Amino acid sequence: MINYSVDSDGIATILWDMPGRSMNVLNEGSITAFADAAQKAVADEKVKGVILTSGKDSFIAGADLDMLLNTDTSDATAVMNQFSQLQRMFRAYETGGKPWVAAINGTALGGGLEICLACHYRIAADNKKAKIGQPEVKLGLLPGAGGTQRIPRLLGFGMAQAMGVSQILIEGKDLSVDEAKNLGVIHEVVPADKLLVRAKEWLMTPSKEAPIKPTWPKAPNAVDARAVQPWDRPGYKIPGLPGGQIWSPAGLQTFIGANALVSAKTLSVYPAPKAILSCIYEGLMLPFDSALKVETRYFVSLLRDPVAKSMIRTLFFGLQDANKLVRRPKGVDKQDYSKIGILGAGFMGAGIATVSVQNGIDVVLIDRDQAAADKGRQHVADELDKQVKRGRLAQDKRDALLAKVTATADYAQLKGVQMVIEAVFENREIKAEVTKKAEAVLGVKDIFASNTSTLPITGLAEASVRPENFIGLHFFSPVEKMPLVEIIMGKKTSQETLARALDYVQKIRKTPIVVNDSRGFFTSRVVGGYISEGIRMLQEGVPAAMIDNAARLAGMPVGPLTLNDEVAIDLSWKIVQQSQKDLGDKYKPSGTEDGAGAGRGREEERRRRGDQEAAALRAGGRCCALPGRGRFDRSAGRRYRLDHGSGLRAADRRHDLADRPGRRRQIRRRVRCAGAKVRPAVHAAQAAARHGGQGRKLLRQEQGQSRLTFRLIVCGKGGFGRPCLLQPQ
């Protein structure tokens, strides 16, 4: 696991090479083995210096998340002891009096980077694929093995350096080797084949400095200067700060700005960025060993906070499960895709075409006439051109990708496709017609998928001669950027069709969730419930700004009213009309299916007002603002600006109603109601992510709640500074 060897020059090499794994990770086994090796190297008098490296393509990928997720955090003292082990071990070799070199051959993330930071010199191979960073924050944690202390001490924390430090620690950005070198995280970059040679050469070159007396406790009088970190040297000052002092004008300004920035970006929803900033602030005023204790205390507080566990469960395990097709029925051969057909060359159809060709699939793009089909092909060209412009795609490759798109009005061209995705208007008759036309050309095994956002699949499949091959593939707009695809099982859809549809979603590198059939499926019901609760509160007189801001403060990336604007009020109207037509008396407004909000005779009135509002919007041609009072004003230079500044009526201002405890409580209660709407949605999302079609049933069983799950389900990877509910990433 950890290979330890000493050569004739007295240079020890500690080589990480965990058997049976593609990457090295920090888990209980490897930590114990490494601790043994490190201790041996420090204790062995023959050893003059140590090289730390890896036998894999990457260096060390970080800590084992299972270990973190399964930690019993009830006893804070015990957790502190457990999670300060790494710090103590790193500190032991950092202050062991011998020079250590990290020979970083590839990716070093999280604890894998911290292990290097405790070495006295860091050399990296010029490996373009290598990622260097501290991504802990993205999972609600902080680098708990000295990272929050060594990085700012290394880089400094004046205004100029704070940006770099916060990129690494607070944004959790992965750096390339060159970026890491430029920021000062690593000292040298050398060709991969020279890595170990150079590491040994550094160790064999005697220091030009005289031996020094380090500042660590009980330090000997004279230690090889190469084996003393900057922060262990007498007279060390935090770079970038006058006198190394946080309580200097520059230090104060940096923290005042950083506090506001973190607060503004996280809206105080994420505890980790704040904890990291506190580690820096408190730690940089302390001697190194006391600072490490502060780091551990904050680390444990995050580990004990449900947010981190939710983030790990959702953003790591849940997402990984979904991407690994955990819901794929077994025993079905993997289907590769070389050619598909898309019916409807509008915005959605063209978007699906773009992601398909980008992932190596030929596309037959069909619309009712050649001009309409060509327009869709032009969309693909435009999207590819954007990539070219940004330098992400070569011109010749762009031409080759575009050549994969055949735009036509001729259904006969569908010959030889493995799947057809229908993306025409949300109208049952049109959908039935194109289904028939396409199936006339398709083979018996080919899949017919509908990109409907609301119409039940079972009903649409009635137009099909092969309903077992009929499935829902619900994409989100813009397709190029939205990572989620909702897969809907009709009553007659076969397991084989599901398996093969999942293979397609994986091929185009999207994240699938699998749900059973119902009106609005899963995502539209969640989003619908969210939006309708927002509108309901607006109708009840809660200020529009309060509704949207409160939603964001509850962790939602976009408020329900803004979201309604973005998906277009017009579309909501069409969906409501179609639902009413289909269901007649059984129709209930979205979000009230379970009887929520019913009773007290208010629901009827709300519905009436809601319908009036929608009708007025349509009559006024204003799909995105209420007439008169107005929900959003797109004319004010910004896209989404609420019309009425403070959201309070003049009478409220005069009497300060919003400041009166009663009024405030009332608003909060309403806002919480939005949260209550979100919560079942979140639970359902969580359940659906892990259990697919049984999601609805498992809804009530899911105890843990996580607002972050919604973020995953509707928008894939989230994270600090990347709000993305139905938003492009």
Added chain:
Amino acid sequence: MVEAYIYDAVRTPRGKGRKDGSLHEVTPVRLAVTALEALRDRNKLDTSTVDDIVLGCVAPVGEQGADIARTAAVMAKYSETVSGVQINRFCASGLEAVNMAAAQVMSGNSQAAIGGGVESMSRIPMGSDGGAWAVDPAVAMPMYFVPQGISADLLATKYGFSRDDVDAYAVESQKRAKAAWDKGYFKKSVVPVRDQNGVEILAHDEHMRPTTTMQTLASLEPSFKGQGEMMPGFNAVAMQRYPEVERINHMHHAGNSSGIVDGAAGVLIGNKEFGERNGLKPRARIKGFASIGSEPTIMLTGPAPSTEKLLKRLGMKTTDIDLYELNEAFAAVVLRYMQKLDIPHDKMNVNGGAIAMGHPLGATGAMILGTLLDELERTGKGTGLATLCIGGGMGVSTIIERM
């Protein structure tokens, strides 16, 4: 309870708080000594009858540090038995010092005490004393710290004031201050600052811009827009505490906010026996005072609840007050107070305020109390109230009654 009387109130003129301000060359100790000497000399005080000196100072570091009140007492050649204490209640420090001095007298523990304050903002800039509030992430974030200018703009937005409203208020403040100076209304209190040879350094408030009009103010850019909207984005911090405010309208600037100035003030307070012993006639009685905490992010709403608290305790109504002095930290603070308590503008800051004359943080509270007393005497009115908004979300109010 022993009655506490105001026997005298003095202040220095306010110098521009910049390197080219007339009082920049004067040390803060010297400013405080000027006020203490004036109280001593004008009243031919036996200073050994004064028990304590309480001075407000908001940045008590550097040459304002180490208990400047004691240093000033000794330097002003008060009896060595007169102790000194420096206090900090941010912008209301000067009034708080008066209240504490009065409390000593009312409780019977002191016969007389001086309350006042000093601030040389040109020499010790605002914020020099640091503090965890804005800097420590574990404090700043849960408290939703925003700079005071953001709070002022938030206050204006939330309560519906426009740029024209705040600018119009500022123009009026300048007009009133000019008229008051022209008519000599401040003569009774203002003592010139002199050098060691007795040569006058400054005898008038030099921050005033009496030619200010709506047009000249209109050319000023809002001062806090950048802080709020760009990096680092304090508006998004404020939104977390005030989600009902969709966006903050930035409208405060140097012309409708209080001026940064240097100055000092002192108010002599004593019981009846103290007056008799020194042959002094009380000018006013301190009816009561109250302090209160308010929401810290909007920060500047404290005056109204502190006034309500005090009126309630004294069994009074706003209409019982003849004149109000509310520190003009920002125009919106005064507009909101008048809106909330339904106070007519002709009872409020009738001789202008800090927008025109400046706000030497530690001293202002004592200064406006003196202004209030002078105006009650000049107009023959009976009852006045002085109040200030305070950093961190507080308010202090004091009611005096002319004798």
